[in-house]
Amino acid sequence: MTFTPETEKRLQDIWSRYPAGRKRSAVIPMLMYAQDELGMVTQELIAEVAQRCEVSPLQVEEVVGYYSMLNKQKMGKHHVQVCTNIACLLMGGEELWQHTTKRLGIGHKQITADGLISLEEVECAGACSWAPCVVDGYEYHHHMTIEKLDQLLDSIQKKVQ
Amino acid sequence: MFNEPHPDEVRVITKRFGLPNSASIDTYLAHEGYVAFMKAIEMTPEQIIDELKLSNLRGRGGAGFPTGLKWSFIPRDNPKPKYVVVNADESEPGTCKDRLLIQNDPHQLIEGCLIAARTIGCKAGYIYIRGEYRYLIDIMDKALAEAYAHGYLGKNIKGSGIDFDLYTHSGAGAYECGEESALLESLEGKRGVPRIRPPFPAVSGLYASPTVLNNVETFATVPAVLRMGGQAYADLGTPKNGGTRMLCVSGHVNRPGVYEVPLGFSMQKMIYEVCGGIRGGKKLKAVIPGGSSSPVLRADECDFPMDYDNYARMKTMAGSGGMMVMDEDTDIVKVALRTMRFYAHESCGWCIPCREGTTWLRKILTRMDEGTGRRADIDLIHELAKNMLGRTFCPLGDAAAMPTIGFVEKFREEFEARLRENVVPVTSPDQLIAIR
Numbered sequence A: 001m002t003f004t005p006e007t008e009k010r011l012q013d014i015w016s017r018y019p020a021g022r023k024r025s026a027v028i029p030m031l032m033y034a035q036d037e038l039g040m041v042t043q044e045l046i047a048e049v050a051q052r053c054e055v056s057p058l059q060v061e062e063v064v065g066y067y068s069m070l071n072k073q074k075m076g077k078h079h080v081q082v083c084t085n086i087a088c089l090l091m092g093g094e095e096l097w098q099h100t101t102k103r104l105g106i107g108h109k110q111i112t113a114d115g116l117i118s119l120e121e122v123e124c125a126g127a128c129s130w131a132p133c134v135v136d137g138y139e140y141h142h143h144m145t146i147e148k149l150d151q152l153l154d155s156i157q158k159k160v161q
Numbered sequence B: 001m002f003n004e005p006h007p008d009e010v011r012v013i014t015k016r017f018g019l020p021n022s023a024s025i026d027t028y029l030a031h032e033g034y035v036a037f038m039k040a041i042e043m044t045p046e047q048i049i050d051e052l053k054l055s056n057l058r059g060r061g062g063a064g065f066p067t068g069l070k071w072s073f074i075p076r077d078n079p080k081p082k083y084v085v086v087n088a089d090e091s092e093p094g095t096c097k098d099r100l101l102i103q104n105d106p107h108q109l110i111e112g113c114l115i116a117a118r119t120i121g122c123k124a125g126y127i128y129i130r131g132e133y134r135y136l137i138d139i140m141d142k143a144l145a146e147a148y149a150h151g152y153l154g155k156n157i158k159g160s161g162i163d164f165d166l167y168t169h170s171g172a173g174a175y176e177c178g179e180e181s182a183l184l185e186s187l188e189g190k191r192g193v194p195r196i197r198p199p200f201p202a203v204s205g206l207y208a209s210p211t212v213l214n215n216v217e218t219f220a221t222v223p224a225v226l227r228m229g230g231q232a233y234a235d236l237g238t239p240k241n242g243g244t245r246m247l248c249v250s251g252h253v254n255r256p257g258v259y260e261v262p263l264g265f266s267m268q269k270m271i272y273e274v275c276g277g278i279r280g281g282k283k284l285k286a287v288i289p290g291g292s293s294s295p296v297l298r299a300d301e302c303d304f305p306m307d308y309d310n311y312a313r314m315k316t317m318a319g320s321g322g323m324m325v326m327d328e329d330t331d332i333v334k335v336a337l338r339t340m341r342f343y344a345h346e347s348c349g350w351c352i353p354c355r356e357g358t359t360w361l362r363k364i365l366t367r368m369d370e371g372t373g374r375r376a377d378i379d380l381i382h383e384l385a386k387n388m389l390g391r392t393f394c395p396l397g398d399a400a401a402m403p404t405i406g407f408v409e410k411f412r413e414e415f416e417a418r419l420r421e422n423v424v425p426v427t428s429p430d431q432l433i434a435i436r
Helices: A005-016 A023-038 A043-052 A057-066 A086-090 A093-104 A146-160 B025-030 B035-042 B045-055 B067-072 B098-104 B106-120 B134-149 B180-187 B216-228 B230-235 B267-274 B308-313 B332-346 B352-370 B375-388 B396-410 B412-421 B429-435
Strands: A078-083 A117-122 A134-136 A139-141 B083-088 B124-129 B165-170 B211-215 B244-251 B257-262 B284-288 B322-327
Touching (some): A023 B165, A078 A093, A078 A146, A086 B244, A086 B322, B025 B134, B045 B106, B067 B211, B134 B165, B375 B412
Antiparallel strands (some): B244 B257
C-alpha cells in the first residue's frame, strides 16, 4: 500500500522502535496512524500491517475487533465524541449527547449522510476537572455547553460550504 | 486549561507548571532539570532504591504499591534485556492528572525513566499513552527529540556509559489496558487481556523480560525524591505515605481542578477551601474519592486525612486520585447505572464473573433506573456484585463490583424510593386486560 510520505515516514519510525522479532508491537500504533489517513481500517490495511509486522492477518484482525478507536466502518471527516461518564454526567454530558444526536439526526457510531460527521458516545476522555468535554477527532473541547457545541458543529458544517 | 494554583498546595512535581515554555528542555534545565539523574549516575542502584524506600513513595496509578520495593524486585543477574514501561493510559473515570504532567513537564517524566533505567540497568523504555491523547504523544515525541539532541537519551549519556532509548507507544482505546499486565499484552501488539500473576512484571514483563512498570506520576516524582533526599520527601506526607500527590477534583464544586497536596491532606479542606465548596450553595451528598472504582463516601464520611491508609480505613481507596464530588440533587441510581455501563463496556470478556456480572448488573440497574425494577433487585444487585469480588484475573471485576456494593449499602433508600416513585399507574382498560 502507498501512503502519503508523512504517514509512510511515521509508520517506518514506529516500526523501528521495537526489537527484531518483536515487530508485532508496532501493529496497534501503525493501525492508528494509517487509519487517520484512510478514515477507517480496511482489509487491505490489515493485510499490509500484518505483512510489515511479520504476523498473520488474523492476528491484526483480532486486535481491530478489540480496541474501540479502531473502526472497520468509515468514520466522518470529523469524528465527534461526547463523554457521558460520571464527571461529565454530573456537569451535563448527557444533555450534550441528547442535543447532538437530535441536531445531527444520527446515533452512536453513526455517520451523517454527507459523510462529514460521525458521532460516538465515549467513556471517560480524561477531562474530568474541565467537564463536560467533547472531542473532535483528537481535539479536546472543555467546559462544553450546548451553545459552544452548536458553534463547534456550525464551524464544522460551514467549513465545507 | 490548568486551574489556578491554590496557596494550600505543596507543588513538588507541578512546580514548573505555568512557567513560560514549561515543556521545553531549556525551561527544564533552568529549573533543576536532570540534576537528579546526574546525581543518580554517582549512586549505586542499591542507594537509589534505598532513597526510594526511605521516601515512602507509593504508586500513584491506583494500587499504591511502594515504588522502592517494586524496583528492588528486578533480578539484576537476569541475562535478558530489561525494560522501563510508563503507564500513561490514564482512563480511570475521574482522572486527568497524567495528562497535565506530560503536557506541562514531559522532561520530568523522561528523567524519572532515566533514573529507573540507571537503577535496573536497562537500555530501552516505552511510554504507553492512551490513543485519545494524541496531542500528548506529539508533545512527548518533541521532548524526547530534545532530550536526544541534548545528550540525555541515546548512547553513553553524559559520559556515564549508560545507553538508553525511550519511545512513545500509542494505545487505541481500551480502559483495560491501564491494568499493568493487559498493558504489556497491548504493548506486544495483542488484545489487552490480563495475564495471570505471578510472575509479576518485575520478573516477567514486556517480552517476558524483567520490567519496571509505573504510572506517569510515580516516575515523575522520582527525580524530586533524589533531589530532595528520600527523608525530606517522606516528611511532606504522613508516616508510610510519603510526599505529595495530585488530586483531580471534578463535579459539583466551585473550583474543580487538579491540585497537588501532601498525603494526609484533609478531604474537608480540599472540598470547602481549595475547591471553594459546593456550587450554588448546595449541600454535599457524596464523594467518589479515587476514580470510579473506589466505593462512594457519604457526606458525613468526608472528613479525614487523605492518605492511603485512611482511605482503606474508610473502606474505600485512594486509587488514581480522581475525586468526583456530588451535590444533594445527584441521582445516585443514575450514577450507579452509568458506572456499570462503563464497566460492562470495558470488560474484556476473558473472565466470566466479570463479563456476565457487569452485563447483568447493567441490565438490572437499567430497569431500576427506568422504573421497572423489582423489590428483590436491590438485594440482587448487592449479592451479584459481591459474587464478583476476587474471582477474576485482573482487578476490573472488583473495580465494577466495589463501587456498586457501596452505592447500594450507602444509598439503599434511594434505590427503594425509586421503586415507590415508579409504580406504573393503570390508566386504560387495555392495560388492565394486559395485566390480567
